[in-house]
Amino acid sequence: MTDRDIIDESSDIISTYIEENKEWVETTFQLVFELKRKYGKSIRKKEIVKLIESEEDRSKVSDAYLYMQSKKESIMDSSLYEDFIKMNELRENDLLEQLLYPHERLKAFADKVRSLCIPITYFSGTTQTSYEEPLNDLTEEVIDLASIDEIENFLKKYKVFLEKLSIKSLDKGEILNIENTIKDKLVGKKINKNKINNLLTTLEAEILSKLISEKKIRVIMNNDELIFQNEFDDEETDVVSSSVLLSPKNSIDASD
Amino acid sequence: MEENHLEESINTEEVVEENNFLPSSISDEEKGELFRELTTILSRKWLKEKVTVFGCSELDLLLATRFDIQTLRETIEEYKSFVQILGLNVIEYDMNGEKWYCLRSSHYAPSDLQSAELIVLGTIIAYLEDDKQKPITTEKIKEKLVVTGKMKEYLVENCLRKLTRLGYIKKQQNEWEYNYRTYIEFGDEEREKIVEEFRRI
Numbered sequence: 001m002t003d004r005d006i007i008d009e010s011s012d013i014i015s016t017y018i019e020e021n022k023e024w025v026e027t028t029f030q031l032v033f034e035l036k037r038k039y040g041k042s043i044r045k046k047e048i049v050k051l052i053e054s055e056e057d058r059s060k061v062s063d064a065y066l067y068m069q070s071k072k073e074s075i076m077d078s079s080l081y082e083d084f085i086k087m088n089e090l091r092e093n094d095l096l097e098q099l100l101y102p103h104e105r106l107k108a109f110a111d112k113v114r115s116l117c118i119p120i121t122y123f124s125g126t127t128q129t130s131y132e133e134p135l136n137d138l139t140e141e142v143i144d145l146a147s148i149d150e151i152e153n154f155l156k157k158y159k160v161f162l163e164k165l166s167i168k169s170l171d172k173g174e175i176l177n178i179e180n181t182i183k184d185k186l187v188g189k190k191i192n193k194n195k196i197n198n199l200l201t202t203l204e205a206e207i208l209s210k211l212i213s214e215k216k217i218r219v220i221m222n223n224d225e226l227i228f229q230n231e232f233d234d235e236e237t238d239v240v241s242s243s244v245l246l247s248p249k250n251s252i253d254a255s256d
Numbered sequence: 257m258e259e260n261h262l263e264e265s266i267n268t269e270e271v272v273e274e275n276n277f278l279p280s281s282i283s284d285e286e287k288g289e290l291f292r293e294l295t296t297i298l299s300r301k302w303l304k305e306k307v308t309v310f311g312c313s314e315l316d317l318l319l320a321t322r323f324d325i326q327t328l329r330e331t332i333e334e335y336k337s338f339v340q341i342l343g344l345n346v347i348e349y350d351m352n353g354e355k356w357y358c359l360r361s362s363h364y365a366p367s368d369l370q371s372a373e374l375i376v377l378g379t380i381i382a383y384l385e386d387d388k389q390k391p392i393t394t395e396k397i398k399e400k401l402v403v404t405g406k407m408k409e410y411l412v413e414n415c416l417r418k419l420t421r422l423g424y425i426k427k428q429q430n431e432w433e434y435n436y437r438t439y440i441e442f443g444d445e446e447r448e449k450i451v452e453e454f455r456r457i
Contacts (some may be wrong), residue, residue, distance in 0.1 A: 046455060097456055105457050106406055110371040112453045113378040114270040116446040117367045119358045120310050120437070134319055 028067045035061060039083035048091050052244055058084055178207045179216075186228040187217065193224050287334075290321075294335055298346065298359045307435070308423050309351065311358030332357065349436045360440060367441075368422065372407065376415040377424055380432055382454030385447050391431040406457070 068074045099216045143150045211217045336346045387436040401407045423437035
């Protein structure tokens with residue numbers, strides 16, 4: 001006789017029994033229903049039912065599936081078993097947590113919060129450009145204030161810095177003239193980076209900067225030489241203008 | 257009457273033309289430049305009234321681009337699909353009733369916050385999500401973290417200050433509330449999960 005035969009035989013006996021005792025069937029379903037409510041509530045509130053109590057409950061309804069006749073009753077029964085499993089998981093997790101030290105639990109909490117965070121993306125760094133480096137290059141020059149020659153030499157040497165900056169407004173015609181002068185001076189020529197400071201006035205340097213930004217002149221740096229080109233093709237994208245810091249030696253008035 | 261009707265129809269045509277001016281007339285090259293600039297603008301971090309903010313307000317974008325509101329929003333919609341390929345999302349958030357835009361990672365990325373700050377923030381989230389009616393005071397946070405010996409008092413206070421400065425929380429009449437950044441970085445589901453995890457400590 002196989003196990004299947006034994007089950008079939010016993011189920012036949014039970015079904016006969018069920019038919020004879022309908023009240024008992026109702027009581028079993030009522031028990032399943034009550035336990036389902038109990039465990040559902042405990043799981044929702046994370047309240048742990050003790051292992052012994054849980055085992056007693058499980059053994060009470062272990063044969064209940066034999067009495068379930070409708071589909072609804074069978075679903076209720078399987079749902080109760082799912083709750084038994086969930087309660088077991090909850091109990092195990094609680095036990096594992098108790099084994100952790102409080103600071104480990106805190107760290108685990110911090111890690112969990114970190115893993116749930118999807119942060120904003122931004123570029124880090126200071127928002128201002130530092131001006132410290134050029135200031136470090138400053139040197140002091142000591143002169144003898146009693147000597148008139150030394151004072152005169154000093155004033156002559158730093159004449160550019162002592163002059164007052166004049167505000168000069170230009171009309172379109174004047175700007176065009178200066179633009180043409182710059183083009184005559186520079187375009188199509190190779191000029192040494194250091195020599196260009198002597199060639200231009202401060203005003204011309206400003207206008208040159210404007211011409212480069214407007215893409216009317218292109219500058220290419222080749223070692224120490226600057227190559228100036230006129231009205232290049234827009235399609236040429238592989239070469240870009242170089243940035244060069246100019247410090248013209250001539251003042252504005254020198255161009256007048 | 258007919259003349260008036262004709263004038264009206266001409267005016268309507270002009271309006272339609274104006275509305276169609278952008279972005280259809282923007283060339284691909286100009287659009288590329290605009291998107292590059294948007295990336296720079298939306299990924300910037302700066303301080304506004306002692307609170308860190310990210311990206312740019314809609315009003316500032318309108319002034320910078322000189323677009324009308326509809327065009328700007330259409331452009332941003334297009335930009336959204338552009339950055340999505342790079343694993344980024346354009347997020348809209350509310351700052352004092354004003355609409356702001358910033359960029360956010362699509363998936364998990366390293367956070368700015370240290371462990372202690374995450375614990376304090378997690379505690380505030382758990383309390384606020386558990387019962388939104390109950391006020392969250394500094395004393396209540398300390399009761400959970402300091403009185404039970406989990407953290408030092410000065411550390412909790414320091415974390416609260418840093419979280420406020422970084423835009424995660426704000427204090428309103430002695431009670432702690434979410435600031436814009438918590439809503440951006442922690443969704444509804446994530447906040448629910450934090451509540452569950454909090455019960456374990």
